[in-house]
Amino acid sequence: MLFTTSPSIPCGSLKGGSSIHRRSDIIYSMAAFSFTRCLVRSYFCVKCVDHVQTRLQTTTRMLCVSASRSSFVDAPKAQFTDTEVQDILSKITGLDLKKVFRPIRQQLTPPKYKLMTDTELEEAVRKAEEQAKHLLKMPPVLPERKPINDVLYEDQMLEGMDTAKYVFTDINFNVPHRERFIVVREPSGTLRKATWNERDRLIQVYFPKEGRKITPPPIFKEENLRVVFEQDRHEDVLNQCIVQFEPDSAEFKNVLMLTYEDIEKHGKYDLLRSTRFFGGLTWHLVNGRRIDGLLVDMLQRDLMQDAVRLVRLFNLVHPQSESAQQAQTQQAADLDLLKIYAQYESNRAGFIELAVQTHEQTKALSSF
Amino acid sequence: MAASLQRIGIVICRTFPVILQRNIQAQRIRDWKTSAPVLRLNFRALSSSSSSSSSADDTDSTEVLSRYSDRPWEYLESEEYIERYGSKPVWSNYRRNHKGGVPPQKTRKTCIRGDKICGNPCPICRDPNIIVHYKNVNLLQQFISPQTGIVHDPIRTGVCMKQQKLLNKAIETARDCGLLFAQLPHVDYSKEDYSNTHGAVAPTPAPFSLSSGELWYPWYGSIKPDERELARVKRIYKDYLKPDV
Secondary structure, eight states, X not given: OOOOOOTTSOHHHHHHHHHHHHHHHHHHHHSOSOHHHHHHHHHHHSOOOSOHHHHHHHHHHHHHHXXXXXXXXXXXXXXXXXXXXXXXXXXXXXXXXXXXXXXXXXOOOOOOOOOOOHHHHHHHHHHHHHHHHHHXXXXXXXXXXXXXXXXXXXXXXXXXXXXXXXXXXXOOTTSOGGGOOEEEEOTTXXXXXXXXXXXXXXXXXXXXXXXXXXXXXXXXXXXXXXXXXXXXXXXXXXXXXXXXXXXXXHHHHHHHHHHHXXXXXXXXXXXXXXXXXXXXXXXXXXXXXXXXXXXXXXXXXXXXXXXXXXXXXXXXXXXXXXXXXXXXXXXXXTHHHHXXXXXXXXXXXXXXXXXXXXXXXXXXXXXX | OHHXXXXXXXXXXXXXXXXXXXXXXXXXXXXXXXXXOOOHHHHHHTSSSOOSOGGGGXXXXXXXXXXXXXXXXXXXXXXXXXXXXXXXXXXXXXXOOOSSSSOOSSOOSOSEETTEEOSSOOTTTSOTTOOOOTTOHHHHHHTBOTTTOOBOOHHHHOOOHHHHHHHHHHHHHHHHHTSSOOOOXXXXXXXXXXXXOSTTTSOOOOOOOOOTTOOSSTTTTTOOOOHHHHHHHHHHTTTTSOTTO
16 A cells, blocks of 8 residues: 655655755765864754754754853764764774674584685684674664654544544555654544654564564563573673664663663673673763773773773763863873873772783883 | 173173273372372361461362462472483473374374373473473473574474463563573664654654745746647637636
């Protein structure tokens, strides 16, 4: 059944709006490091409306607001999608091939044995690393989606016609799910767009995804989550979560937050290391300014480079914090960053400084 | 005399196997009922004095309830379970009775009909303490292959179809609640666009209104009609045109 667009939305304006959006995005992303660029970037982080007039209005509003805030913001705050941030996060995650390619439960085939030369073996390892990088792609961190409260038409003549709601879904195959029109006719006669929950449910009914259920499974309830966390199966919960929910939904963010909180409370960072969720965990902790536990864990496992990268990420995300400013003035690198962070921001300064000192000593001894 | 003796003999020969059959079945039911440690008789004897265990409350004179019906996972740690099964799965020493080398590709529909239990009941039905429950994870794990994660076929384990259905449901519920491991597919995020700018999910843009002089389609103004055609059409519909056209 094909569903036609309502006549109040002419196609011309939609197409015009979306092309303007794309062109300006390209222009602004190619522009130099400037005040306007950071403004528009922070504006495009929020979802933009199609109509040109409202966009101009909001841009002027942003300009007025940012002018007063410019005294507090020295440098632009890093976002999750920045290349530098992604680079740091992927390096911190690590690449333990044994953990990434551990045997999964699937239909078994007899094992294959190959005789390889050294070069072929290196080639195979390189291919495995590429495949591992693809498997370790982080789920996106997006702002929470705004609820849809849009009434298309109010028809009093249809009131009381039926006791049930009717949902009309566009089931054309080549339409992306985010552009699919799903509307609901209430028993009171109003025709409105479906809410996000209704959309997800109906899209799962008509275009089922593997592993996703129509109603969320009871694992995401508090008591079941507690049981699973006690068994140290955070990765399974997170896998279930990304299969079940959309990355910008409230439930997704809630489950992620609960998992990260539990990991941080018990210090079980190693459970997620070398999985695709470590980046999200680090980003959550850095935004909450609570990287002490993770830093101590890294230092205990002698991952000095990772610790340095973590502190650099912290400085990028909080450029107005004291450690970031000190690092800027002193142009610190490597272990000095750790010392500055320990001095100004950390709660467990003693441990961090001690670990840095022992590392330096061992390095000095080994170099002799 | 001989005829009456013959008649008596015939009657005995006819009724004896029936009596024997009934006795055997009654014995089997009695064994099955008493093998469950039901405190029914003890409770009746101690009816005056209060019994401490709360599990004695589940006595029903018509139904046989196991001691572990509230917490079925406790049976798998008890001594009688270990004595009976050891560390092997409950279906390891069960063998189906069937004709020929190849077993029928479906096990029997159910072992227990009403009050009667069949001969050679399946591994779950023969022990009334084994209860299929979604929280009884250790029992459910015995029916899942540890390498592939697939539920074993009833032909392999020998359970009846009714118990297999209950097993499947319990395993699915356990996987939903997170008590059992479930293998999930890898989610790829590279192809989706999350900007949420399309009219389907964003507030509807205001309707397009024409400014003065602007045409609905940009090519409206550029196409000029043929003069002769125009004159012909005007001549034909002369009576219906507005006076100024």
